[in-house]
Amino acid sequence: MHFDKKYFILIISLLLVYTLLVVGTFAWLSAKTDPVTNSFAKGSVPIIPEEQLEGQVKKSVTIQNTGNSPALIRVSVTVNHVDGDGNIIDGAPVSLPINSADWDIINGIYYYKGIVQPGGKTSNLFTQDVDYTGLEINIMAQSVQVSGNFGTAANPVSPSQFAWNMIYNADTRVWSEA
Numbered sequence: 782m783h784f785d786k787k788y789f790i791l792i793i794s795l796l797l798v799y800t801l802l803v804v805g806t807f808a809w810l811s812a813k814t815d816p817v818t819n820s821f822a823k824g825s826v827p828i829i830p831e832e833q834l835e836g837q838v839k840k841s842v843t844i845q846n847t848g849n850s851p852a853l854i855r856v857s858v859t860v861n862h863v864d865g866d867g868n869i870i871d872g873a874p875v876s877l878p879i880n881s882a883d884w885d886i887i888n889g890i891y892y893y894k895g896i897v898q899p900g901g902k903t904s905n906l907f908t909q910d911v912d913y914t915g916l917e918i919n920i921m922a923q924s925v926q927v928s929g930n931f932g933t934a935a936n937p938v939s940p941s942q943f944a945w946n947m948i949y950n951a952d953t954r955v956w957s958e959a
Contacts, residue, residue, distance in 0.1 A: 824849065846902065857889070
């Protein structure tokens with residue numbers, strides 16, 4: 782068998798190209814980069830209900846965001862009639878002067894309509910002083926961390942819909958959980 786010099790050079794060239802491709806691919810695949818460290822700061826939205834009292838009168842009820850992130854806030858208000866010793870007599874309904882301009886009521890829960898920034902607080906839950914003589918008024922508040930803008934043309938979703946998963950049915954005019 783006779784090999785021509787041209788074929789010999791061609792075969793050597795192809796082997797060289799193949800070797801360079803294999804070595805180059807291996808080098809590319811085994812190249813190391815510096816590790817990427819993702820650091821996350823945990824959001825915190827602890828809240829504190831603040832009541833201003835004068836004797837048996839609640840002057841105001843607000844909820845302060847003492848955390849490091851913006852928050853949405855909702856409160857539950859329970860009212861019981863009590864005797865002179867503080868014993869519960871009954872839980873008959875009591876009409877409270879709720880600030881409906883800033884608070885929505887959905888299924889007995891009051892949802893603050895705005896976003897409360899860190900260090901900020903809600904507006905007063907009530908529109909006027911509440912005399913609670915013979916009553917026990919309990920306010921329980923919850924918060925959830927929030928981001929985004931609400932009530933804009935770009936995002937017409939209300940805080941109640943976003944954070945608390947509530948849906949309004951315009952036909953029945955009833956709020957419900959999704």
